[in-house]
Amino acid sequence: MSPNLDGIRWQQDRKMENDRSENGIIEHKSYARVGLLGNPSDVYYGRAISFSLGNFWASVRLEPSEDLTIVPHPTHDLVQFNSLPHLVNRLQNDGYYGGVRLLMAICKIFYSYSKENDINLHDGKFKLSYDTNIPRQTGLSGSSAIVCAALSCLLDFYKVRHLIKVEVRPNLILNAEKELGIVAGLQDRVAQVYGGLIYMDFSKKHIEDLGHGLYRPMNIDLLPPLYLIYAENPSDSGKIHSTVRQRWLDGDKFIISSMEEVANTALEGLTALLEKDYTKLASLMNRNFDLRRQMFGNDALGALNIEMVEVARRVGAASKFTGSGGAVVVFCPDGPSQAKLLEDACEKAGFVFQPVKVMPSFLNEVDIETLSSKLKQTI
Ligand SMILES: Nc1ncnc2c1ncn2[C@@H]1O[C@H](COP(=O)(O)OP(=O)(O)O)[C@@H](O)[C@H]1O
Ligand SMILES: O=C(O)[C@H]1O[C@H](OP(=O)(O)O)[C@H](O)[C@@H](O)[C@@H]1O
Numbered sequence: 011m012s013p014n015l016d017g018i019r020w021q022q023d024r025k026m027e028n029d030r031s032e033n034g035i036i037e038h039k040s041y042a043r044v045g046l047l048g049n050p051s052d053v054y055y056g057r058a059i060s061f062s063l064g065n066f067w068a069s070v071r072l073e074p075s076e077d078l079t080i081v082p083h084p085t086h087d088l089v090q091f092n093s094l095p096h097l098v099n100r101l102q103n104d105g106y107y108g109g110v111r112l113l114m115a116i117c118k119i120f121y122s123y124s125k126e127n128d129i130n131l132h133d134g135k136f137k138l139s140y141d142t143n144i145p146r147q148t149g150l151s152g153s154s155a156i157v158c159a160a161l162s163c164l165l166d167f168y169k170v171r172h173l174i175k176v177e178v179r180p181n182l183i184l185n186a187e188k189e190l191g192i193v194a195g196l197q198d199r200v201a202q203v204y205g206g207l208i209y210m211d212f213s214k215k216h217i218e219d220l221g222h223g224l225y226r227p228m229n230i231d232l233l234p235p236l237y238l239i240y241a242e243n244p245s246d247s248g249k250i251h252s253t254v255r256q257r258w259l260d261g262d263k264f265i266i267s268s269m270e271e272v273a274n275t276a277l278e279g280l281t282a283l284l285e286k287d288y289t290k291l292a293s294l295m296n297r298n299f300d301l302r303r304q305m306f307g308n309d310a311l312g313a314l315n316i317e318m319v320e321v322a323r324r325v326g327a328a329s330k331f332t333g334s335g336g337a338v339v340v341f342c343p344d345g346p347s348q349a350k351l352l353e354d355a356c357e358k359a360g361f362v363f364q365p366v367k368v369m370p371s372f373l374n375e376v377d378i379e380t381l382s383s384k385l386k387q388t389i
């Protein structure tokens with residue numbers, strides 16, 4: 011685009027923003043996330059390093075209104091079908107639910123939290139709608155992106171951003187999903203609330219003393235170029251019930267020690283990133299996935315998911331799941347030529363291959379003020 015056209019586009023964007031703010035309309039985006047090291051130990055008092063992924067996002071729009079309305083999305087909350095096979099096909103691919111229940115759940119959790127903490131909410135009402143381009147069931151945290159963007163809208167509509175600390179917000183997002191029976195941990199929600207690259211420590215002591223983990227934003231320039239692989243229709247992958255959580259609760263020694271080792275990949279990864287020791291980063295990423303595979307087993311992970319990891323490893327790259335499966339994050343130690351080999355291999359295998367775009371932190375001044383002073387600084 012020419013500089014002149016850029017200028018016109020910029021003015022149009024500003025005009026639209028002004029029009030929206032005059033009408034009291036609030037819009038927030040929340041991005042997908044990549045668990046780079048340590049996941050899923052976040053669910054087990056472990057540690058993680060994750061970042062906000064600019065390639066995909068969800069957006070939520072809040073418009074002041076006479077009634078309180080949650081607007082179904084025209085495609086994600088489809089209730090009108092061409093035929094019975096269309097309905098069945100849709101349920102088989104995407105399940106029964108869209109985002110409406112997520113918006114309702116965060117409204118409930120936000121209200122309860124405000125009440126319990128003597129945060130006064132005005133009587134205004136609103137219409138809440140959403141959109142998302144985060145591929146579903148790919149372990150890129152599409153559900154919490156919708157919840158996170160909605161929470162941000164509520165914070166601004168009720169003007170309580172300064173009263174609900176940044177560290178607490180991931181818990182609210184997680185609680186909204188727990189309310190719906192969605193099994194999840196805090197890692198994703200932390201990355202989505204903070205943006206950028208974050209080191210997280212979920213040690214039992216922190217969780218019990220503070221009610222949340224310790225979260226340290228890191229400079230995104232510490233990251234080498236990374237790539238993302240995902241499957242557009244991730245079939246049955248990762249859906250087989252896993253017994254890992256029960257085994258951990260039952261004190262299974264192998265699961266407990268393996269989870270500690272997974273958590274250590276994040277601790278060692280912190281030093282490796284700070285020193286830009288990318289050889290070490292590659293070995294930690296591989297180790298992280300290998301430990302997951304030993305704990306969960308091939309059936310629970312799914313053949314397609316394992317193939318996504320293997321396709322990268324066959325060209326000598328390091329790879330692991332971004333979340334619980336469906337997408338893989340890759341580091342190519344040999345640089346662009348290796349990435350090209352991988353791109354070709356992905357095309358042959360029918361996987362989508364994309365360079366990763368890391369989103370910088372999007373905390374504003376009001377958000378940062380809610381943080382305790384030693385957690386304000388980026389490491
Ligand atoms: N793209 C989407 N559009 C609408 N709702 C979604 C979308 N992705 C997830 N959800 C909602 O979140 C719930 C959990 O989604 P999940 O499969 O865990 O996705 P993810 O791993 O991407 O977070 C779904 O049952 C649905 O209610
Ligand atoms: O297993 C994991 O790595 C993560 O799984 C969940 O994320 P999802 O995007 O649904 O795959 C969970 O919410 C995270 O806390 C785990 O680390």
Ligand SMILES: [Mg+2]
Pocket residue numbers: 151152153154192194
């Ligand atoms: Mg989810």
